[in-house]
Amino acid sequence: MKVLPPYLGAAYYPEDWPLDKIDEDIALMKEAGINVVRVGEFAWSRMEPEEGVYDFQWLHTVVNKLAEAGIAVIMCTPTCTPPIWLVEKYPEVLVVHDDGTRAQHGARRHACPNNRVYRQYCEKIVTKLAEEFGNDENVIGWQIDNEMYPPRGRGCCCPTCHEKFKDTMRQQFGTIENLNRTWGTDLWSQTYQSFEQLPIPRSDTWHHPSLLTAWMNFQSDSYIEFTKVQVDILHRLAKQPVGTDMMPVNGLNYYKISQVLDVVQFNHYNSMENLWQAAFWMDFIRPLKQVPFWNTETQTCWNGSTTANGYKEKGFCRVNSWLPIALGGEANLYWLWRAHWSGQELMHGSVISSSGRPLHIFDEVKEVSEGFRKAGEFLNNTRPVKSGLAVHFSGYAWWLFEFQPMVNGFRYADKMMNAVYRPLMEAQLRPDIIDPAASLEDYKVILSPFLPTLEESGLSERIKNWVYNGGTWIVGPLSDIRTIHATKYVDAPFGYLEDWGKVYCKYQIPGDPRDFIVQWKDDHTSRGSIWYDGFETRGAEPIAVYTEGPLSGLAAVTRCEMGKGQIIILGTMPTKEDFQRLLLNVAKEAGILPVVASSNVLAVPRSGKAGSGMVVLEIENRPGKLTLEREMIDIITGNVYKGDMDIPPYSAMVLVEK
């Protein structure tokens, strides 16, 4: 009997438990309604206890027992934690930090992605694992390694990585003169005579931003290449879809890595206060691939490594479990099923305790599994409706702002979430969060705030065409201010915006230590934030104008047409209210109609061959409101609603049009 989505599952570490406990586990899994578990993640030393000596019997036993219980398996490659015999024989496989120290056994994510020996041993264990489970009917997918990102800011700084970085630069620039010219190394006598001279940009030195950006990009590519090695083996030997579990951090280019994967996997541990941030990330990973994503990790009731922290109130487990389903995923897995009895991370919340006792959220888990079952057919035969709205979000931008925040205290991801995404979300203008490389064709309105370079993946040309063909593009502040190499343009503060947006930027001023007043077309005034471009209009229409300081009289926000579309330039970041007002107007013009609901309600319309409906969640643990245009039935409870309805705290509903 094939297990069908939606999947409700958990991470499972049978390598650390005797068989009788495993039987106890599986009985409780069935009771909870769990239908998938993730295994093998760090179990290399159980799979290959000595070099070349393999043992998968224990794992087959577990997988078979699970199969008998109707529980599917996501199999993980264990490459995140090389066994002691490997690091002892080849210490060079260990990451070298940028202070010159070598990582130690006993940790995880401590092997160099570029090390040839490490890669060979990874290939061997992954090949073996794929041979063992690549055709196992109960295995429904693969997870490669775990939570990959360059460790400690600069990633691996070993000689292998250094050499490979220099080779990468050699390939990218051809000649060192070209690199010097492109990066502008004449200042501070930074000019290189050969690629051999390029240093690893250590964090204790204030380095050239072009070098830093190139290094981080190289680190990202190294992990993607490392992943690709495993993907190729699995594609050759296994029939199941392959992914790697990504995290809400900046480390890898997730767009690029998703190109080589079959399914997007994602881990998050958001708190009650910032559950909406998980929504941001799911709105980001959903567009990465056509197939529904898998939420591979989330907490049940609290986080914990050395401390148990962040107890979640009643109902959180419910709504947090539904969140990925609402936003286009088809799996939610908890970390972890049974708490560890030894080692690190002893204090983490789980479904059952290390002594096998259900935690207080056990009934919520059961409730969720029942809901998944009831809504399964509708969910599996519909997809979230595209809103036509998108926001650009770029890991490359994140690096640029990390090395050069432009304004004191500016943190790219925070601002994208708090000042851009959350106001949209609360206004029910739910966007796709897209990488600059993503196709633009599904969208009527695109926002590109804080996007320092338009040169990523040829975006400048694509966005220009998209606007010409009718798109509404809201861009800035701090967008189009850098080349792809982290340098400035020298003929204007922007690469393209003045020309396209029909403005001339007369003055620029940072929003530190204070903010300036702007007056909007309806004459109300408010303060901008973060950054201030003051524009003379050269064909554009001023939408908001500065009324004080050196910028007085200059435009802060402008609009102009380009082809069939229009460009709205934000010279400063407006208040939340002004931003929402602007966006609601633009969306309305573009025919984008938000759901009518209070700001704490996440309501995601779906449609497909199973009809139309919407998944509705309350995500702030307070009463919410929703207005239905037509009568709908909650297929979990069977209740029927119409018109204005109450959305109770932390509730989850699957409303279907009758």
Next chain:
Amino acid sequence: MKVLPPYLGAAYYPEDWPLDKIDEDIALMKEAGINVVRVGEFAWSRMEPEEGVYDFQWLHTVVNKLAEAGIAVIMCTPTCTPPIWLVEKYPEVLVVHDDGTRAQHGARRHACPNNRVYRQYCEKIVTKLAEEFGNDENVIGWQIDNEMYPPRGRGCCCPTCHEKFKDTMRQQFGTIENLNRTWGTDLWSQTYQSFEQLPIPRSDTWHHPSLLTAWMNFQSDSYIEFTKVQVDILHRLAKQPVGTDMMPVNGLNYYKISQVLDVVQFNHYNSMENLWQAAFWMDFIRPLKQVPFWNTETQTCWNGSTTANGYKEKGFCRVNSWLPIALGGEANLYWLWRAHWSGQELMHGSVISSSGRPLHIFDEVKEVSEGFRKAGEFLNNTRPVKSGLAVHFSGYAWWLFEFQPMVNGFRYADKMMNAVYRPLMEAQLRPDIIDPAASLEDYKVILSPFLPTLEESGLSERIKNWVYNGGTWIVGPLSDIRTIHATKYVDAPFGYLEDWGKVYCKYQIPGDPRDFIVQWKDDHTSRGSIWYDGFETRGAEPIAVYTEGPLSGLAAVTRCEMGKGQIIILGTMPTKEDFQRLLLNVAKEAGILPVVASSNVLAVPRSGKAGSGMVVLEIENRPGKLTLEREMIDIITGNVYKGDMDIPPYSAMVLVEK
């Protein structure tokens, strides 16, 4: 003429001063009433200026001059500061920090306790020193080294220590399989194939808690072994009692080291605000040995290394000097007699300044010495009366919580002092603070809060028998939750408590970010703190019950009988008031009768062949109250008191029954 206790003294560094200043010093010491000084502490380079060239003449001169003035000497071994010729010839004697750097000459506590060469040179200098002063009538005791603890968190990480650690593990576990099984190394592929592979757990890596705990225990044992080497020499060549000055920090197992020593020595530098913490430590060191302890260091009027800080108000010097005497010690020594004129620590408070001028507390020192003299006979012939109450306090627990605090912000020693000891003390329920290895037979009531493992020193068996024989044991929260190897039990959240305490722990919840309400038997409600165990009673009586959240209806505090005794389990840490109320009831039942006094008064009853009485101190610099059951005389002033009496700020009295 033999100098008798109580000793009032000071640290003295004659190695840094010419003879005429020493004569000046001794004259002022006599004026102050000082009767003991501590010398030699760091003076290795004066004793052995070149390898094998010894010079003790200057020290004999000083000791003899002191003897003539009736001032006894505590002689210190100078091993804390090896001379330059030693570290230059054998750089390997220097500590290696866990970042790989080697300590530098010019510091102190910077030599490896396990280094064979260092130990040999220590043996030589200690032997010589013992030969010189082991039979000196004016030397009344020995201090080994100074303030020993593993430096910088992880202690010495040199190759010698690494090898010895691996040997220690080899001896402890026999086979590596046993270690793997015991520690549970299967997670994260941490499994070892041989003891040779065990790493030093560097602080920059998130290491396995079992490894960390074993490493710190090994460090502690190394210093104890290092101490033992010196003790053996001194026991062979010297007739005086031997100790080493310990500090109110976690580093060595003080119970274990005290077994090899003759007298407990202790240094503290508490502020006006936390003088009661010094009482905690003295209540801890008093039970370590039968003989009275020596308070070897405390400040006179302010602390100071590079800054003079923490000026103490009038009277503090008095009460701080009396504190060790009140709590069972027989010596109080200031650090330091005369302020340094060069080197580090120039700014520290002292008795006289570096230019030989008495500080403003000089008259208080005189007053204390007169009081000591007047009360001497009574004090020397009585001992503090045991209250029958004890609290477990464990350095091992301290490590476990350091590597795994369980709840955000939980600091073991702080909680033991603030949430456990201070409420008891303020209720005049003055306990012995005892190591888990200590004998239980003197006690009627024992508290074991935050004691993660009962496996230390066979405590589980001993405490069980003790309860069966009539003891009242108050245990938890966060007690009995780990094996001695820092792993969890797998059949229940506790090792023993459910069985003994007749409860079943249904749910556990961390007290982060909020606390839960409990209702007590008298129906009043309050909030718990830190941690929440929710119990079903299986024969126990619920004393307090949760009234909200997932724990609603479960017991928070339970009581049950076991043999002739009883067990009270705290599932959460009550408020101060609830905790005091509970303890006062339990104490009353056990026949423990507290002194009647205000919370700022420390009143320690004494008895012995010199009769009965009590030492009374006010330790918070505000007026206090004490109620006497019968008439008593203050043998310092001759004043007679009865019934309710005022205790003036920072006063010290020795009340004796007439």
Next chain:
Amino acid sequence: MKVLPPYLGAAYYPEDWPLDKIDEDIALMKEAGINVVRVGEFAWSRMEPEEGVYDFQWLHTVVNKLAEAGIAVIMCTPTCTPPIWLVEKYPEVLVVHDDGTRAQHGARRHACPNNRVYRQYCEKIVTKLAEEFGNDENVIGWQIDNEMYPPRGRGCCCPTCHEKFKDTMRQQFGTIENLNRTWGTDLWSQTYQSFEQLPIPRSDTWHHPSLLTAWMNFQSDSYIEFTKVQVDILHRLAKQPVGTDMMPVNGLNYYKISQVLDVVQFNHYNSMENLWQAAFWMDFIRPLKQVPFWNTETQTCWNGSTTANGYKEKGFCRVNSWLPIALGGEANLYWLWRAHWSGQELMHGSVISSSGRPLHIFDEVKEVSEGFRKAGEFLNNTRPVKSGLAVHFSGYAWWLFEFQPMVNGFRYADKMMNAVYRPLMEAQLRPDIIDPAASLEDYKVILSPFLPTLEESGLSERIKNWVYNGGTWIVGPLSDIRTIHATKYVDAPFGYLEDWGKVYCKYQIPGDPRDFIVQWKDDHTSRGSIWYDGFETRGAEPIAVYTEGPLSGLAAVTRCEMGKGQIIILGTMPTKEDFQRLLLNVAKEAGILPVVASSNVLAVPRSGKAGSGMVVLEIENRPGKLTLEREMIDIITGNVYKGDMDIPPYSAMVLVEK
């Protein structure tokens, strides 16, 4: 046509720009009124792209173009940033930090000042540069290197520096016994047997203050020697005055380095809130040499490295540009002319943007340049009038207090600025800030607070004679408490003060955690701060007396005559009001008459062959007041003033007596 001061200029980096941009720059410079630019600072790799291959043609082109535009040049030696070929061939030229890591290419200030190879290459490039531009009529001065100071606290810790330090100590002390005796190394067995054993005092070890001070002094001397090498070449080959741009930090002995230089150059980046601190530094650098100083760097409108921060309100650029002129300088240069397009420091405020657009302060720059022109003749033919008041300020004291702050939170430079200089300045008692080595003859009143040693540069003898000849000396607190070797005096708390000041210091108490009350002669009371000396008077007159605590009845401030002069000892630091009252009285007695103005007005009288007048600035962006004794004309506006006049926010005037 020779360019005359006052100079208004900017840092310029033509090495990073093509010729057409340079033409654009020069046109805008002319428009702005810029008459000097600073070039070459970091351009070694453009000047010597390969070893021994020189290219100055591009620089001649720039200098000549500037000359044609009437813009003079300050030529910088580029030694701060060695080219990659040098560090690649000789990695040993790179600084070694005190953690053992070697600095990396890509930074600046990362070469060892003592490295022989580095010095040779510096000599070669400086020689070449001097040959090229030493007789260029358009070059008006030289700047050596850039912002020199020992990096990262301890400076360069390479083997070369270590050896040289040991040699320096060998030369200074002759025998190791002398060093041991002088430093007092007997404590902690720190005694050395040979100079070879002296360690580098790493910051991770708590080192002997005498060693630390000697090390920092050695570092300072190393940079001065390094500078001297370049000065000698330039003096031989170039006809223009030579300086090096200094910073408001403690690193080099600025008095000593100024002895080998021709002109003092200074960089500052003060905020709106602490612009007066720039005045402190200018009052410090003005007395260093007879010739007017050059303010070589200051921001135009905001600072910026990776963030643009600290936007300055309208008028700040004006008043900040006038500040050095007012205080005796003859040049103000902005950092920078045109913002960088690549590399580090992209976000810094400038005169024109990287895309060649004037910033919003462009008109203020023009206004300043016009003002400079109008006032030039008067300014060039007058000098600020000496007030007769001086305050000692010592980099050596700064080190002593850094290694030993004496009291918690005491920061020497902060206190000198906030508690000493600012109160004086606000009372219009504008002092020279002088090094202990400076001549005393120009002064009637000298303050020496927080000057731990009087042994610097023979100050004790010179100040004694100066008092005898009629000077009024206000000294303390925390003065005369250390020898030049950072040790204490052993016969009294002071070296000289008790004898000279006719007092006996009975008690000393730190001002932590609280302050004590003093009563002044007029019976008003207030609290002291920082430190408390309690004096018995032995011929001195008590001016303020303690009325509480152990110091009660002792004098806090005393006065006594010595020869024709007097000594006022501050035993504690009075309140701002008491300090001002005391100083105004003393100044009045000494015939020092302050300008009558509000505290926010900086009014600096000038006189010379062009007559008398004053430069008046408002430095706090709020209205101010000034009272003129006689009618004066503002030669910038032509306005005439008399009696009470308003000083508008951020205004600058040059008032001249008619």
